[in-house]
Amino acid sequence: xxxxxxxxxxxSKWYTDVILDADLADYGPVKGTMVVKPYGFSLWxxxxxxxNQMIIDSGHENAYFPLFIPKSFLEKEAKHVExxxxxxxxxxxxxxxxxxxxxxxxxxxRLEEEIIVRPTSETIIWHMFKKWITSYRDLPLKVxxxxxxxxxxxxxxLFLRTSEFLWQEGHTAHATKEEAMEETLLxxxxxxxxFEEHLAIPxxxxxxxxxxxFAGADETFSIETMMRDKKALQAGTSHYLGxxxxxxxxxxxxxxxxxxxxxYATSWGVSTRMVGALIMVHGDDKGLKIPPKIAPTQxxxxxxxxxxxKQEEFTSFVDRVNQGLVGQNVRTFIDDNNESPGFKFNKWxxxxxxxxxxxxxxxxxxxxxxxxxxDNSEKQQVPIDKIDEIPIILQNIQDSLFNDxxxxxxxxxxxxxTFADFTETLSNDNQxxxxxxxxxxxxxxxxxxxxxxxIRCILEDNEDSSNKCIFSGQTAKHLVVFAKAY
Amino acid sequence: xxxxxxxxxxxSKWYTDVILDADLADYGPVKGTMVVKPYGFSLWxxxxxxxNQMIIDSGHENAYFPLFIPKSFLEKEAKHVExxxxxxxxxxxxxxxxxxxxxxxxxxxRLEEEIIVRPTSETIIWHMFKKWITSYRDLPLKVxxxxxxxxxxxxxxLFLRTSEFLWQEGHTAHATKEEAMEETLLxxxxxxxxFEEHLAIPxxxxxxxxxxxFAGADETFSIETMMRDKKALQAGTSHYLGxxxxxxxxxxxxxxxxxxxxxYATSWGVSTRMVGALIMVHGDDKGLKIPPKIAPTQxxxxxxxxxxxKQEEFTSFVDRVNQGLVGQNVRTFIDDNNESPGFKFNKWxxxxxxxxxxxxxxxxxxxxxxxxxxDNSEKQQVPIDKIDEIPIILQNIQDSLFNDxxxxxxxxxxxxxTFADFTETLSNDNQxxxxxxxxxxxxxxxxxxxxxxxIRCILEDNEDSSNKCIFSGQTAKHLVVFAKAY
Numbered sequence: 001x002x003x004x005x006x007x008x009x010x011x012s013k014w015y016t017d018v019i020l021d022a023d024l025a026d027y028g029p030v031k032g033t034m035v036v037k038p039y040g041f042s043l044w045x046x047x048x049x050x051x052n053q054m055i056i057d058s059g060h061e062n063a064y065f066p067l068f069i070p071k072s073f074l075e076k077e078a079k080h081v082e083x084x085x086x087x088x089x090x091x092x093x094x095x096x097x098x099x100x101x102x103x104x105x106x107x108x109x110r111l112e113e114e115i116i117v118r119p120t121s122e123t124i125i126w127h128m129f130k131k132w133i134t135s136y137r138d139l140p141l142k143v144x145x146x147x148x149x150x151x152x153x154x155x156x157x158l159f160l161r162t163s164e165f166l167w168q169e170g171h172t173a174h175a176t177k178e179e180a181m182e183e184t185l186l187x188x189x190x191x192x193x194x195f196e197e198h199l200a201i202p203x204x205x206x207x208x209x210x211x212x213x214f215a216g217a218d219e220t221f222s223i224e225t226m227m228r229d230k231k232a233l234q235a236g237t238s239h240y241l242g243x244x245x246x247x248x249x250x251x252x253x254x255x256x257x258x259x260x261x262x263x264y265a266t267s268w269g270v271s272t273r274m275v276g277a278l279i280m281v282h283g284d285d286k287g288l289k290i291p292p293k294i295a296p297t298q299x300x301x302x303x304x305x306x307x308x309x310k311q312e313e314f315t316s317f318v319d320r321v322n323q324g325l326v327g328q329n330v331r332t333f334i335d336d337n338n339e340s341p342g343f344k345f346n347k348w349x350x351x352x353x354x355x356x357x358x359x360x361x362x363x364x365x366x367x368x369x370x371x372x373x374x375d376n377s378e379k380q381q382v383p384i385d386k387i388d389e390i391p392i393i394l395q396n397i398q399d400s401l402f403n404d405x406x407x408x409x410x411x412x413x414x415x416x417x418t419f420a421d422f423t424e425t426l427s428n429d430n431q432x433x434x435x436x437x438x439x440x441x442x443x444x445x446x447x448x449x450x451x452x453x454x455i456r457c458i459l460e461d462n463e464d465s466s467n468k469c470i471f472s473g474q475t476a477k478h479l480v481v482f483a484k485a486y
Numbered sequence: 487x488x489x490x491x492x493x494x495x496x497x498s499k500w501y502t503d504v505i506l507d508a509d510l511a512d513y514g515p516v517k518g519t520m521v522v523k524p525y526g527f528s529l530w531x532x533x534x535x536x537x538n539q540m541i542i543d544s545g546h547e548n549a550y551f552p553l554f555i556p557k558s559f560l561e562k563e564a565k566h567v568e569x570x571x572x573x574x575x576x577x578x579x580x581x582x583x584x585x586x587x588x589x590x591x592x593x594x595x596r597l598e599e600e601i602i603v604r605p606t607s608e609t610i611i612w613h614m615f616k617k618w619i620t621s622y623r624d625l626p627l628k629v630x631x632x633x634x635x636x637x638x639x640x641x642x643x644l645f646l647r648t649s650e651f652l653w654q655e656g657h658t659a660h661a662t663k664e665e666a667m668e669e670t671l672l673x674x675x676x677x678x679x680x681f682e683e684h685l686a687i688p689x690x691x692x693x694x695x696x697x698x699x700f701a702g703a704d705e706t707f708s709i710e711t712m713m714r715d716k717k718a719l720q721a722g723t724s725h726y727l728g729x730x731x732x733x734x735x736x737x738x739x740x741x742x743x744x745x746x747x748x749x750y751a752t753s754w755g756v757s758t759r760m761v762g763a764l765i766m767v768h769g770d771d772k773g774l775k776i777p778p779k780i781a782p783t784q785x786x787x788x789x790x791x792x793x794x795x796k797q798e799e800f801t802s803f804v805d806r807v808n809q810g811l812v813g814q815n816v817r818t819f820i821d822d823n824n825e826s827p828g829f830k831f832n833k834w835x836x837x838x839x840x841x842x843x844x845x846x847x848x849x850x851x852x853x854x855x856x857x858x859x860x861d862n863s864e865k866q867q868v869p870i871d872k873i874d875e876i877p878i879i880l881q882n883i884q885d886s887l888f889n890d891x892x893x894x895x896x897x898x899x900x901x902x903x904t905f906a907d908f909t910e911t912l913s914n915d916n917q918x919x920x921x922x923x924x925x926x927x928x929x930x931x932x933x934x935x936x937x938x939x940x941i942r943c944i945l946e947d948n949e950d951s952s953n954k955c956i957f958s959g960q961t962a963k964h965l966v967v968f969a970k971a972y
Contacts, residue, residue, distance in 0.1 A: 028552040029559070029613055030601055038547035038629065045548065061524035062531065066514040067553075067603075067634055067650050068575070071582070073515070075589050085582040089554070090591055091603065092578045094638040096557070096571040103561050105576055105600055114591055115516055117553075117577065117603070127515055143524065148553055148634065152580040164553050 004350070006285050011229040018279055018287050019158050022351045032156035032163035039351065040275065042296035044166065047274055048146065050198045050294060051168065054190045060142040060170060065121050065128065067148075071114045073123035076248040080122065083215020087152040089117040089163075117150040122216060122241070122267055125171045126249040133263060135254045136175055140183070144170040159276035160233070160486055167271035173246070173263050175253065180240055180264035181219075187238040187268040188221045195235065199274065200291040200402040201225050201281050202409050203235075204432065204481055206457030211441055214267075218242035223270075224456040224481070226409040227280035230430035232456045232483035235277045241265035276486075281405050288352025289374055291401050292394040297333045299325055299390065300348045304341050304360040317364050317384075321357065324387040330394070349374060354397045355390065375400050413481075419447075419470045422482070426451050432483050436462060438469035439477030447471055453482040490836070492771050497715040504765055504773050505644050508837045518642035518649035525837065526761065528782035530652065533760055534632065536684045536780060537654065540676045546628040546656060551607050551614065553634075557600045559609035562734040566608065569701020573638040575603040575649075603636040608702060608727070608753055611657045612735040619749060621740045622661055626669070630656040645762035646719070646972055653757035659732070659749050661739065666726055666750035667705075673724040673754045674707045681721065685760065686777040686888040687711050687767050688895050689721075690918065690967055692943030697927055700753075704728035709756075710942040710967070712895040713766035716916035718942045718969035721763045727751035762972075767891050774838025775860055777887050778880040783819045785811055785876065786834045790827050790846040803850050803870075807843065810873040816880070835860060840883045841876065861886055899967075905933075905956045908968070912937050918969050922948060924955035925963030933957055939968040 004017035019025050024040030027033075036044060056062070068091065074081045095109035118124065125143070132138060150164045170187065174180040188205060195201040208220040217239035225235045246252070246263040255261050282289040292298050303318045305311070318334065325332045333353075335344050341358075348356055358370040368383045371390070375397050382389060413432040416422045425431050437443060437455065448454050460479040467476040490503035505511050510526030513519075522530060542548070554577065560567045581595035604610065611629070618624060632654050639647050656673065660666040674691060681687040694706040703725035711721045732738070732749040741747050768775040778784050789804045791797070804820065811818045819839075821830050827844070834842055844856040854869045857876070861883050868875060899918040902908045911917050923929060923941065934940050946965040953962040 026614065026617065028554075029556055029610065030552060030554040033552035033554055035552065035614055036550040038549045041549045042547070044550075061528070063524045063527045064522040064530075064652065066516060066519035066521065067636070068514075068516040068519055070515055071589055074582070075584075075587060078587060081582075081584050081587075081589060085584045085589060088580065088582050089577045089601070090579040090582065090595075091575045092591065093576040094574065096560070096567075096574050096576065096602075098561075098567050098571045101561060101564060101567075103557055103567065103571060105578065109576075115575070116582075124515065128512065128521055131512065150553070166550065 004285070004287060007228060007283070014283075014285075015280060016158065018283055018350070022288050024275065024279075025158050027158070030163070032153055034158055034162045034164070036166070036272070039296060043278075043290065043294065044272060044275060046294040046296065047194075047198065048168070051190070051194050051270065052146070054194065055144050055168070055170065058186060058190060060144045060172075062145060063143045064145050064147070065124050067118055068115045069118050069121075069124050071116055073127060074116060076123060077216050077244055079244075080216035084119045084151070088119060089150045089152055091115040091117065118147075119149055119151045120267075120269070121145070121147070121149075121169055122171065122245050122265075123249075126245040126251060126265070129173055129263070130249050130251045133173060133251055133253055136256055139173055139175045139253060139263070140179065141173040142170070142183070143172070144168055157276075159272055159279070162272075165272050167269050169267060169269040172266045173251070174265070175255070175261065175263070177242070177264050180242075180266050184219070184221060184238050184240040184266045184268070187266070188223070191223050191236040191238065191268075191270060194270070195223060195225065196402060198291065198293045199278055199281075200398055200405060201235070201277060202402065202406040204409070204457065204459075206459045206481070208237075208457060209444055209455045209480070211444055212455060214239045216241060216244050218244065222457045224483075225277050225281060226405075226412065226432060226483075227277070227486070228283065228408070229280070230412045230432075230483075232432065232485040233273070233277050233280070234456070234485065235274055236268075236270040238268035239266060241267060282401055283352070286346075287350030289401060290352035290354065292354045292398045295352070295354055296331065297351075297353050298331045298394055299333075299355045299357055300353045301332060301334045301357045301359065302341060302344050302348075303334065303336055304358060305364075309361060310364070314361070314364050318359055321359065321369055321384065321387060324384070325390055328388060328391050330390060354394060373397055375404075416470060422470055423451060426453060426484070430484050432456070432481050434459065434479060434481050435470045436467045436476030437478050437480045438472045438474040440472070443469060443471045447482070453484050455480045456483050456485060457481060490771070490773060493714060493769070500769075500771075501762075501766060502644065504769055504836070508774050510761065510765075511644050513644070516649070518639055520644055520648045520650070522652070522758070525782060529764075529776065529780060530758060530761060532780040532782065533680075533684065534654070537676070537680050537756065538632070540680065541630050541654070541656065544672060544676060546630045546658075548631060549629045550631050550633070551610050553604055554601045555604050555607075555610050557602055559613060560602060562609060563702050563730055565730075566702035570605045570637070574605060575636045575638055577601040577603065604633070605635055605637045606753075606755070607631070607633070607635075607655055608657065608731050608751075609735075612731040612737060612751070615659055615749070616735050616737045619659060619737055619739055622742055625659060625661045625739060625749070626665065627659040628656070628669070629658070630654055643762075645758055645765070648758075651758045653755050655753060655755040658752045659737070660751070661741070661747065661749070663728070663750050666728075666752050670705070670707060670724050670726040670752045670754070673752070674709070677709050677722040677724065677754075677756060680756070681709060681711065682888060684777065684779050685764055685767075686884055686891060687721070687763060688888065688892040690895070690943065690945075692945045692967070694723075694943060695930055695941045695966070697930055698941060700725045702727060702730050704730065708943045710969075711763050711767060712891075712898065712918060712969075713763070713972070714769065714894070715766070716898050716918075716969075718918065718971040719759070719763050719766070720942070720971065721760055722754075722756040724754035725752060727753060768887055769838070772832075773836030775887060776838035776840065778840045778884045781838070781840055782817065783837075783839050784817045784880055785819075785841045785843055786839045787818060787820045787843045787845065788827060788830050788834075789820065789822055790844060791850075795847060796850070800847070800850050804845055807845065807855055807870065807873060810870070811876055814874060814877050816876060840880060859883055861890075902956060908956055909937060912939060912970070916970050918942070918967050920945065920965060920967050921956045922953045922962030923964055923966045924958045924960040926958070929955060929957045933968070939970050941966045942969050942971060943967060
């Protein structure tokens, strides 16, 4: 196992090293694509299952909509098309000709209308909603799908930005604006919960500015998270789409009193990008730190008995420890292959397993195990009859990872009142910077150009006319948070 | 709710009616694509979860490989390319130009190498295996993915044959031929279990003939099932791929004694097509019959109290029944909206829910419920303190659906010794016909041309030279089963 780059040396290289060396993912052959390897996929599955349960419990139903979208659908919502036209995989033919072992595209198989590989599914879903929604009885309609989507990105990075990625996308239709807005915010809260309680990632949440809003949304709410390099990562979004897609696809409903009324929409999604956030929020120079709730393996057990002394009793002791944990629904793995203990310690630290249990002859004699926490490297002895305390330690690790990340974000968030302070702060280090903004695109663009920092989200509307925009000096419209972002 | 076509009138229309009216699926906008609606997706999810558990328990790991395959990959395995070249979605461009609200493909975004949307993933997976396999320590490598694939079919039907479908595809790499063959057969057995024990579908299993084999396989084992119209549906396949893909992608491994050896492969898959099989094996003129094990709703509870008499006590009785079932992990749904009981009975029969529980005032007074089985329409009273017998009835339904289907398949399977008998049998009705075959492509093709029946699978090799091919009269090579097929 090659040593991974230190975070402090090269954060970006550290990130890639961790992914490749911990066996989370690998590069696919087509530029910008990614193979999610079993360990990474198991992590993704745990995150997905946590979120899926919350989505179902809040009254949504899973469904599946086609990958292929007719080009004409994208044309129907003006802003939506602008947002996605430049990064579309376009299917133009349906056949290859094979001659002497080499393949060419069959020109006769050219499609009448080109097909787009979905970059997101609003258009195809509202095309179907048009068929399914006629009366108030059909509303609300709340569907979700777990799917792959494609956005032809030029600069890609594993998990953070790949041409194809996995996500869930929820799409709902409502009879009123209020109900749609309530749904938008309900989802924000579900995402917050997912990040805070399952991924142990603190969040900063607010509306997006005009320039950063989803193409086709009236409002976008964003879940912003702080990485260990103090840059921001947008980790999830929930959109209030107003009647934009309803109008574009001519969806109306008959109300109880027989009026024909417009339909309000939301859409929302989180993706495999969350795995990127997880790595960069918790990881250290040894590798990953995976929060116990979503860890593929929560406890790795490493028996150390190189001379196979008292082998039978020793093995049965190891099994007893393992069974004790499995009986409490702890996800365990016994690493009994013949690498050296040191090699195994490094490997499982790299993979971010929350607890390592070492069992040597001393532990065996004393009827105890040595428990080593990945989060803070603390070691403690736990007697075999106290093995039911391991779930408590796991919960402590979960909480501690969250608290550390929260402290880190708080410590690296500041408020500035002048643009001089703003630029000085950023020249020292990355930060989340709270500041007043006049609400104009122009100011946002100029600040971005000068500092590379963007408005991550709007935290509050400003009511006090004495608060001025740090850049223009005009009366502030919003308190926002700026940061350099992924 | 429109009345569905009778099976006997038009089986094919009955099939489509059931799917659309029971809300399993709908047509997507691009020809041949399908939207899986929430009820259908929930059914698919239950099937998927059953199988996924078996796949994991037998030592496979889930992963995810990219949707996009470089065209050149398909060229590498000669038979594989022939099998898939004519039904490929080809991505040729990566950008659209938006002008005045209309979209055109940006000619400057033409890709250097065209990309194929995966019809199956052997090529991309073996490209990755080349990176991952170097030593005997890396073997066996057993991965599975749940994914969407695209095959540009001309004649499509919901669930049975759609341009895009959902499936799992397993791909394994082994050090020896024996181990790979063992894996191929292990999977056949897992599929058999899935069909028989979860979907309540009896199977006929054997090897495929040369002509029907998977493009790139040395052997294909097929799970054949009989629909209610006595036609065959190939419901799953497991392939022994020999060293075909290992050679094509130059994958070798270093053995313990330092030899460079070839790697043996398997691949295997089942798809949303299973839902089609389920519909056509169990369904009747009233609609679906879903086996309890995989039913989204196992018991629908219909309270009948139109005048709301003793409303509070009545409702609490209904809740008590429901809680009693939920406590035994029965998936229930209380249908208390204000449609008529008759309408509800029809709706849930159409949707194939295994048990309907009716609770009227009489039931309430007698502290009992009326239990109606979807499979045989039998009704019985069950006292509230015997509500724990419902899971037993569900198991009976599961068994009974399997037994009925098994009897049906057996009753419609015959053995013939002459081609005259063969054609006469088929001229009366569809059948599974067991017969001896000389093993030549030519005989198979001629029989297909004359009767439309194909060899579904090879049941046995023939050792007895007195057994002759029904068509050519030559010494038989195999005992096979013929049928008209989907």
